[in-house]
Amino acid sequence: MLTLYSYPKLFGVADNNGYGLKVYAFLKLTGVPFIHQNVFDASAAPRGQLPYIVDDGEVVGDSGTILVHLIRKYGLTIDTALTAAQRDTSHMITRMLDDLYWVMSYSRWQDEQYWPAFRDALLREHPRLTEQDLGKAQEFNSRRYYYQGIGRYVPADAYARGVADLEVLANLLAGGQYVHGPQPTSVDAAIYGFTANILFYPIETSLKRFAASQPELVRHCHAIHAAIA
Incomplete structure (x- = not known):
């Protein structure tokens, strides 16, 4: 299963960083099953930056790149109707x-x-x-x-x-x-x-x-x- 690694939750939201919360919200809105792992140390992340995902062994970093990957791999239609x-x-x-x-x-x-x-x-x-x-x-x-x-x-x-x-x-x-x-x-x-x-x-x-x-x-x-x- 896909795993999202992002910064710790805080103040009632799933990630206290805007980029990790962006990916979290996208996954929830599109219904892609995932496990969420909150971490503080970003040293293991691509380029040392959170968030990143591990999807069937493939590691993808950068929130924008993650969304592109998810749309392509899972055939997501969330943006299909956009001009x-x-x-x-x-x-x-x-x-x-x-x-x-x-x-x-x-x-x-x-x-x-x-x-x-x-x-x-x-x-x-x-x-x-x-x-x-x-x-x-x-x-x-x-x-x-x-x-x-x-x-x-x-x-x-x-x-x-x-x-x-x-x-x-x-x-x-x-x-x-x-x-x-x-x-x-x-x-x-x-x-x-x-x-x-x-x-x-x-x-x-x-x-x-x-x-x-x-x-x-x-x-x-x-x-x-x-x-x-």
């Missing part, structure tokens, strides 16, 4: 979520206003983790943020980037149940991966406050959350 223009829109949304990822991650691991609460939540929900484990992870992430660029922003400017991304998502979702109509497609799983990790986050970051003020984002997130329960 070329809709596929382009999905692609652009997916790339924008890559930008949102850095801001969301920054809010947890870098911003000293929120880092202690995030650290304590991980320790509380996952007793096998230690403060030393998380301290090393914070140092590693700080280096990533610096070289990516978001780590050179002051918090207000970093969150302005994330809020701008969330505002675009809210606008795209206005007036419809899902991005491309009445049924969810793979891009809806991707959006959920990030909005659930913001809206279910009990600490009032700037991202959480803005997302919670957008009815379309809240509606979409809870619709997917209920569909994959």
